Amino acid sequence: MFTTGVLLAAGSSRRLGRPKQLLPLHGTATLLDASLDTARACRFDQLLVMVGAFATEIRERTGFTGTETVIDVPEHTAGCGSSVRTAVAHVDPRADGVVLLLGDQPGVRPEDVHALVRASRASPAGLCRYREDALGHPLWFHRELFGRLRALHGDKAVWKLLHSGGVPVVEHPVDRNVPRDVDTWDDYEALLAEAAAHEDRPARRGAVAAW
Numbered sequence: 628m629f630t631t632g633v634l635l636a637a638g639s640s641r642r643l644g645r646p647k648q649l650l651p652l653h654g655t656a657t658l659l660d661a662s663l664d665t666a667r668a669c670r671f672d673q674l675l676v677m678v679g680a681f682a683t684e685i686r687e688r689t690g691f692t693g694t695e696t697v698i699d700v701p702e703h704t705a706g707c708g709s710s711v712r713t714a715v716a717h718v719d720p721r722a723d724g725v726v727l728l729l730g731d732q733p734g735v736r737p738e739d740v741h742a743l744v745r746a747s748r749a750s751p752a753g754l755c756r757y758r759e760d761a762l763g764h765p766l767w768f769h770r771e772l773f774g775r776l777r778a779l780h781g782d783k784a785v786w787k788l789l790h791s792g793g794v795p796v797v798e799h800p801v802d803r804n805v806p807r808d809v810d811t812w813d814d815y816e817a818l819l820a821e822a823a824a825h826e827d828r829p830a831r832r833g834a835v836a837a838w
Contacts (some may be wrong), residue, residue, distance in 0.1 A: 631722040632671035634662060635707060635731025637679030637700040646681040647731050647809050649688055658809060659689050661733035664762045667694060668737040669725070675711040695802060697726060706782030706792045715776045724748065725776075727766040727785065734821070736804030740765050743799045752789060753797040762798070762804040 636659050648659040656664075663707035664672055678685050679700035691697060696718055700708040712728065718725060726740055736805040738756065743765055765810025766785065769775060775788060789796055809815050 628723050628748065629721045629724045630721065631673040631675065631718045632669055632728060632740075633711070633718075633725050634666050634667050634674065634676045634695075634728050634730050635710050636662070636685070637677045637682075637710045638730075639680035642810050643815070646684060646809060647815070648678075648685055650809070650815055650820070652733070657689065658733065658815075658818075659730050662720045662728065662730045663689070663691075663695070665733050665737065666728055667692075669726070669740045670737075673722065675714050675717055676730075677714055677780065679710070692693055704779070706784060708779035708781050708784030709715050710787060712779050713774050715773050718773070722770060724767060724769040726809075727764060729808050731763060731805050731810075733810040734818075735765055736806075739799075739801050742801075743767055746799045749798040750795050750797045752794050752800055754789060755801045756798040757801050757805040758803060764768075767797075779787060779819045809836070 636648050638647070648657065650658045652658050652661050663676070674689070674695040676695050676697045677700050678697060681785050682699055686697065696717065700710045700711060700713045714725070716813065724744075728735060743755060744767055745754050747767040748769070751769045751772050755763050755765060757763055766789070772794065779785065779788065788794060807814060807821065809818055
């Protein structure tokens, strides 16, 4: 099974007031570096990183390794729909589907990504249901929905598609809280506190892909 990962990092951080992709995390690394590490650990067959706002600074300061393709989103101010729409145009034609990850959510676990794909790959779409009935990323979309993804517009466009009732969606249960993403300064400080609390724990090995 050929799986493409799409890391969404084109946002303009309007609520935070500065590029959240470049906020420091784990010493010299940035928030986007940490999310990239998570995406790489998933061992996707193809990994696309979508950038838009602050693209020049991100390219200069992020540790891209050549294992991913970095793509500019021309209409990044129009919401996440433009990022997804642009990404689909670059997906390898062999791909059975795509997994969407957020560039400001490094706490997603590769093993949860693999489990989501295994549970959802026969369905058009899949998402994670965390504790307290919270829905969240990663998200799975089978190639049969690529046409719908190419037509997305606006913010929250992906969620509108999932909640439209016209697309069968598998909900994969994950027995933990939704991994924190960063929209505000309070979110960032909370993420730093969580990272500090885990510093003394053994590092998690990168999961081997089991698509």
